[in-house]
Amino acid sequence: MELAAAIKGRRSIRKFKSQDVPRSIITEVLDTARWSPSWGNTQPWDLYVLTGEPLAKFKAMNLRQTLAGAAIASDVPMLEKWPDAMKARYGELGKVVLSVQGIKREDKEGRDQYYQNMVSAFDAPCLILACISAENLVEYQMFDLGLISQTICLAAHDKGLGTCLLAATARYPAEIRKIAAIPENKKIVVGIAMGYPDLSFPLNNFERDRAKLDEFVHWVE
Ligand SMILES: Cc1cc2nc3c(=O)[nH]c(=O)nc-3n(C[C@H](O)[C@H](O)[C@H](O)COP(=O)(O)O)c2cc1C
Structure with a gap:
């Protein structure tokens, strides 16, 4: 695939086909991604690849915690108050993902x-939990x-x-550790859901927005 087309064509997929991803394919993806750059080639990452039964347990746990209203206790802080411009974009995304599914604002059950x-x-049939060391600066x-x-995406x-x-x-590292055997000296930062995309689903098709270059590029000449 041509690089610029790949960068522009990648998008967040929020509905997957019920088809497992062969371990060999996941391995190929990760084998490519390990060539990503890092500060001083330190490669500070650890990736935990969940499939099958552990993933089913993870999904059940994350849902159970959410439904129970458990407080978010993430290893890295998750900002709730965004600066205005970012808040507006975040809000816009929230609206779009619901409206393309025909979920109205007042439809609490749908939301x-x-x-x-x-x-x-x-x-997703695969979830990669991306971690960093807890023994080193986060930034x-x-x-x-x-x-x-x-690069994985x-x-x-x-x-x-x-x-x-x-x-x-x-959001719930203490619970995740029990399922995925992630040690205390790793911070769990983000998950990457992966699978074969159901491209017919509107949530995987809507038109995305990006700021224009002149909103964030500052030429210094
Ligand atoms: C650090 C990070 C965390 C994210 N977390 C979520 C999430 O919890 N739920 C979700 O639906 N999308 C999540 N996303 C996906 C973003 O919403 C998405 O990348 C953004 O809207 C741009 O859309 P695109 O990926 O389709 O280009 C996350 C993205 C990043 C980079």
């Missing part, structure tokens, strides 16, 4: 159903983890797979 689907990792490890995460896209980065799958 709850969608939210429960999200915390269940959109029922540049987060940068490096972002790089490998994007692109390499997966190249193989006809869909992905969705999901902070919603990293």
